[in-house]
Amino acid sequence: MLSFDFEYYKPASIDEAVQLFQSLDRQGKNPSYISGGTELITLGRVNKIVTGAVIDIKAIPECLVLEKQGTQLVFGAAQSLTVVREKQFFPLLSKAIVEIADHTARNKITLGGNICANIIYREAVLPLLLTDSTLAVAGLNGLIQYPINDIFQQTLQLDRGEFLVQVITHKQETELPFVCLKKRRQWDVGYPLLTAAALNKNGQIKLAISGLCSFPFRDKRMEYSLNNRSLSMKARIEEAVSRIPAPVLNDVHGSAEYRVFVLENTLQEILAEWEGAGDA
Amino acid sequence: MHNHTSAEITLNINNEDRTVYVRNADTLLYALREKLGLTGAKPGCLNGDCGACTIIVDGDPMKSCLMLAVEAQGKSIITVEGLQNTAIQTEFIDKFAFQCGYCTPGFIMNCHALMTKYPDADDSVIKDWLESNICRCTGYQEIEAAIKAALAAAKGEPG
Ligand SMILES: Cc1cc2nc3c(=O)[nH]c(=O)nc-3n(C[C@H](O)[C@H](O)[C@H](O)COP(=O)(O)OP(=O)(O)OC[C@H]3O[C@@H](n4cnc5c(N)ncnc54)[C@H](O)[C@@H]3O)c2cc1C
Ligand code: FES
Ligand code: FES
Numbered sequence: 001m002l003s004f005d006f007e008y009y010k011p012a013s014i015d016e017a018v019q020l021f022q023s024l025d026r027q028g029k030n031p032s033y034i035s036g037g038t039e040l041i042t043l044g045r046v047n048k049i050v051t052g053a054v055i056d057i058k059a060i061p062e063c064l065v066l067e068k069q070g071t072q073l074v075f076g077a078a079q080s081l082t083v084v085r086e087k088q089f090f091p092l093l094s095k096a097i098v099e100i101a102d103h104t105a106r107n108k109i110t111l112g113g114n115i116c117a118n119i120i121y122r123e124a125v126l127p128l129l130l131t132d133s134t135l136a137v138a139g140l141n142g143l144i145q146y147p148i149n150d151i152f153q154q155t156l157q158l159d160r161g162e163f164l165v166q167v168i169t170h171k172q173e174t175e176l177p178f179v180c181l182k183k184r185r186q187w188d189v190g191y192p193l194l195t196a197a198a199l200n201k202n203g204q205i206k207l208a209i210s211g212l213c214s215f216p217f218r219d220k221r222m223e224y225s226l227n228n229r230s231l232s233m234k235a236r237i238e239e240a241v242s243r244i245p246a247p248v249l250n251d252v253h254g255s256a257e258y259r260v261f262v263l264e265n266t267l268q269e270i271l272a273e274w275e276g277a278g279d280a
Numbered sequence: 281m282h283n284h285t286s287a288e289i290t291l292n293i294n295n296e297d298r299t300v301y302v303r304n305a306d307t308l309l310y311a312l313r314e315k316l317g318l319t320g321a322k323p324g325c326l327n328g329d330c331g332a333c334t335i336i337v338d339g340d341p342m343k344s345c346l347m348l349a350v351e352a353q354g355k356s357i358i359t360v361e362g363l364q365n366t367a368i369q370t371e372f373i374d375k376f377a378f379q380c381g382y383c384t385p386g387f388i389m390n391c392h393a394l395m396t397k398y399p400d401a402d403d404s405v406i407k408d409w410l411e412s413n414i415c416r417c418t419g420y421q422e423i424e425a426a427i428k429a430a431l432a433a434a435k436g437e438p439g
Contacts, residue, residue, distance in 0.1 A: 104412035
């Protein structure tokens with residue numbers, strides 16, 4: 001149960017949702033979009049999210065699309081992680097999803113909700129960064145598509161009143177060989193110590209990581225080091241680790257040193273997958 | 281401009297339409313227990329972690345602490361009160377799959393949905409689904425035995 005009260009709206013179109021947001025915002029109701037709504041409850045319970053009006057996007061047809069359109073795959077933001085996974089359109093995304101939360105929770109958590117989450121992990125973002133997916137965002141200027149690697153900078157950079165409608169991925173990218181490794185301190189479910197996802201495109205490794213820093217990221221300089229085959233495997237990993245783009249988390253789930261240690265071993269597993277044990 | 285933060289809604293629970301007055305901020309778990317007297321779904325963590333509050337919504341197991349009551353309008357809700365003498369209930373008794381019983385309704389609902397959706401569920405599907413619920417008393421072996429026996433019984437195989 002939440003301690004604060006809010007109005008609840010379930011618009012049936014993108015335009016209605018955008019207009020509702022504007023009008024509720026003008027009335028000072030601090031409106032909030034929801035898709036799965038689970039984070040509204042889990043963070044709202046402890047007053048980390050407070051809103052006077054909720055706009056539920058689950059009745060907007062564009063947010064529920066899940067189909068192949070020519071050479072592209074389109075995922076509606078309000079589709080549950082279970083449904084996206086079971087569709088098996090995008091094996092790396094399915095693999096990342098199956099490690100998020102647990103089966104029952106995934107029936108409610110949505111793809112859009114995970115991407116826009118306040119929690120730091122947002123593991124469904126990793127496959128999208130690696131495949132240079134596109135995000136369709138609705139706002140006062142209509143529905144606009146942005147490359148995820150431009151619009152996702154630590155968090156999804158939305159203007160006030162905008163919301164995520166769809167994720168669009170080139171089918172070709174989803175067919176590339178991949179590795180996705182979620183490392184937890186214990187148990188088989190729940191949040192990671194870190195999750196690393198990698199894609200192999202024509203021998204070049206792309207890498208995205210969650211749980212290492214306070215946001216999920218893909219870093220081109222780390223990728224460059226990992227792909228620098230003029231160095232030994234050990235040196236490539238060391239150089240990649242020296243290029244982590246932000247402070248490494250140091251919390252009750254694991255010290256920064258431990259996380260780096262786990263990352264080094266994880267990178268070794270990834271390289272071994274495509275290059276054998278090597279000289280590390 | 282109106283300020284509607286609560287409403288009278290209709291929920292279809294165990295094949296019966298029930299009218300209930302809720303705050304938009306009420307979880308389905310709270311509405312079921314405190315407004316409708318259906319106390320089978322148990323409050324545990326209230327945070328989506330333990331599965332004690334699991335019910336079935338449109339055929340899928342859901343943690344009722346993660347759903348607002350207003351979100352459940354127009355959906356078919358089954359709580360443990362709606363199950364009677366099902367295969368999984370029988371097998372939970374036969375296999376001694378509970379001790380204190382607090383987690384049991386949640387497990388039963390998850391297992392019942394699993395059996396309905398995947399009557400041929402293999403070990404990996406069973407593991408994936410059952411990891412959603414926590415039991416602090418048993419060693420899970422008995423619960424696993426119960427779901428396997430119930431699946432076998434539903435197929436007419438010896439359990
Ligand atoms: C038991 C449990 C375990 C979990 N384990 C993991 C895990 O292992 N890994 C992981 O990554 N996450 C995990 N999570 C976190 C979960 O993925 C996030 O909380 C996610 O935000 C929930 O999705 P939702 O659809 O319910 O979000 P919602 O509650 O709908 O929204 C979350 C946030 O995003 C905003 N938002 C939602 N949709 C949109 C949209 N379309 N456009 C713009 N903004 C939007 C909302 O305003 C809100 O601030 C777990 C959660 C639970 C309950
Ligand atoms: S009370 Fe709902 S998952 Fe624990
Ligand atoms: S029987 Fe006591 S928690 Fe499961």
